[in-house]
Amino acid sequence: MKKYLAIAVVLVLMGTLFAGCAGGANNSAGDGTKQEEGQKGSGKKKELTVFHFKVNIDKEFQELLNVYNEQHPDVNVRQEVIGGSTDWRALLKTRFAGGEGPDIFVVEGLSQLETWKNQVVDLSGEPWAEKAFETAKAGAMLDGKLLAMPYNIEGYGLVYNKDIFKQLNIEPPKTLSELREAARTLKEAGYIPFATGFGEWWVIGIHLMNVAFAHQPDQDAFLQGLNDGSAHFADNPVFQQFKDLFDTIIEYGDPNPLTNDYNTQVSLFATGKAAMMQQGNWMEPQVFEINPDMNMGLLPIPINDDAEAMDKLHVGVPFNWVINKDSKNIDEAKQFLNWLVTDETAQSYMTEKFLFIPAYNHIEADNLKGLSQDVMNYSKAGKTLPWVFPKWPEGVDNQFSSAMQGYVGKQNSYEEMLKQIQSSWDELKK
Structure with missing residues (x-):
């Protein structure tokens, strides 16, 4: 009981x-x-x-x-x-x-x-x-x-290798600034800070994008505003903060973010080449199949330096x-x-x-x-x-993914990316 x-x-x-x-x-x-x-x-x-x-x-x-x-x-x-x-x-x-x-x-x-x-x-x-x-x-x-x-x-967040963090005396980051500092230390030590897997549409277009939606002060009000035209991605403060997180992962991510799929992402992490990856508890079986002794934990994904507000898993x-x-x-x-x-x-x-x-x-x-x-x-x-994405218009996550991948590949600016996802939302909203 x-x-x-x-x-x-x-x-x-x-x-x-x-x-x-x-x-x-x-x-x-x-x-x-x-x-x-x-x-x-x-x-x-x-x-x-x-x-x-x-x-x-x-x-x-x-x-x-x-x-x-x-x-x-x-x-x-x-x-x-x-x-x-x-x-x-x-x-x-x-x-x-x-x-x-x-x-x-x-x-x-x-x-x-x-x-x-x-x-x-x-x-x-x-x-x-x-x-x-x-x-x-x-x-x-x-x-x-x-x-x-x-x-x-x-639940999902940033899966991290506890042994690598301990080896380098890195404390689990609680803010975006601490995350950037941890990534810098990892890179200098020869590790890939983030295994990205951005070739996988749901990794970037659903779970990563959800971070910006979930940190809205009122998620339902934001969704309603997008649907009735009173809210927009371009002038939303949370989406401006989200850019800093996105840029951090791109800067300290693996060299092939747009071609690496889920299996490659997990393999980079499980073999110890990468110290972190954006994933959830569902991928434990694959990691343990590659590395039965993996010592890993789950961290929140911060978009700013408010430690208390950022200390949450999706x-x-x-x-x-x-x-x-x-x-x-x-x-x-x-x-x-x-x-x-x-x-x-x-x-x-x-x-x-x-x-x-x-x-x-x-x-x-x-x-x-x-x-x-x-x-x-x-x-x-x-x-x-x-998880706000189950409330999104059906199919918009695929279009989010394309726009975000375009930003990763430097085919468009962040402002252009926001315009693209706004257009996608407006097209598919009911």
């Missing part, structure tokens, strides 16, 4: 973090397109396809599907994993347009849920619904209906399962989703194999460590910033 209360306190402290938004995203991982077929169906087996973007857990998730398929001989569940630099959302729409919509798929938050609301099943009465934290369910509800199943909680719900209303096996799909959060083996995979922070009050989370524990600690302390 103690562990459950602790997790409940976390989500209460996160307060309005999830109000009106879910995770995102983007939290995606991996590179390219990958499809795991699992066991081939035979006889009268019912086939279920699960579509998601978490390439970083594709092997572990396939193991879990194998367990499920063995326990349920009349059903064969297979996964289709599309993530990394591939736009999984566009490909998902292509699947549906071609009449090949998966039985179960993922949405990141309310903007996507709004897009798919007429295509998904109402899950309000499912057994797991009473066990999910209310704040986690906030980004899965529309019109009073629970249309998606929240799966986990994630935390959200990235993973919301939905069921295709046109599936021929809706009951089986519901059974599978319920199994994911109630079966003991499935729960152990969630926390021990996937290294996920569960969004449910009945799943033990005592084994959290490393980055996931950092996310939990910051959440307990109420030091969190929201």
Whole structure:
């Protein structure tokens, strides 16, 4: 009971973090397109396809599907994993347009849920619904209906190599000035301060851009202002501060920021060539696969020198399962989703194999460590910033990415970048 209360306190402290938004995203991982077929169906087996973007857990998730398929001989569940630099959302729409919509798929938050609301099943009465934290369910509800199943909680910031910092006597930076000084020291010592991975659209266009949105004094008011024309990127004080952070990462980043993808970014960090990278707790499995002894931690991403205001991680719900209303096996799909959060083996995979922070009050989370524990600690302390990107107009993050990559490549100025993202927002806003 103690562990459950602790997790409940976390989500209460996160307060309005999830109000009106879910995770995102983007939290995606991996590179390219990958499809795991699992066991081939035979006889009268019912086939279920699960579509998601978490390439970083594709092997572990396939193991879990194998367990499920063995326990349920009349059903064969297979996964289709599309993530990394591939736009999984566009490909998902292509699947549906071609009449090949998966039985179960993922949405990141309310903007996507709004897009798919007429295509998904109402899950309000499912057994797991009473066990999910209310704040986690906030980004899965529309019109009073629970249309998606929240799966986990994630956080991101600057992942750093504790051993390198200790070797160079660098204290974890709490302000932008301290971050620049740490980067200078790292560079002089022969390390790459930041592994960037800006070739990955979601790294730069979602998670990095979210920093400027999350530090707005009132995120919802800013979004409303962008939508009604009373707010603009060009004259926003936070976006002017954001330039200093962006320039710091570019100046002290790796020499190939626009060609390095997620895998390259993680590899540079895991092999000790780079001392920091902008990522979250979802990438722990890949790092430990390369370097089982990696000693790493998670730092906030500062945009100014207000140490107290900057000492916050970006935390959200990235993973919301939905069921295709046109599936021929809706009951089986519901059974599978319920199994994911109630079966003991499935729960152990969630926390021990996937290294996920569960969004449910009945799943033990005592084994959290490393980055996931950092996310939990910051959440307990109420030091969190929201994932605002699930509230953005759908598709604008891709255009943000292009404009920001243009700035990194010196194809446009920062002022021109802001004009481009303003134009994109105005074009796509509802």
